[in-house]
Amino acid sequence: MTSHHAEQLGRARTAADFAAAIALLETDLNDAIARKRTTSSPSQARPARPERTAASKPAN
Incomplete structure (x- = not known):
């Protein structure tokens, strides 16, 4: 994680x-x-990791 991402999360x-x-x-x-x-x-x-589909993403 870069400092930019850490700042955004903070x-x-x-x-x-x-x-x-x-x-x-x-x-x-x-x-x-x-x-x-x-x-x-x-x-x-x-090998490429399969892309996440809407069905496989966690619900919010």
Whole structure:
């Protein structure tokens, strides 16, 4: 987690604030994973994790 994400989580006061901060963190993590996969050799790459569907996401 970067300091930017930590600041966002620290400022969050409502469930919507936390959800927005977590969504941004998840997006940044997914982007970093995708970049890592494109820079690693095919023999080192992990299989892609299935995307979460609306049915598999936790209800709020």
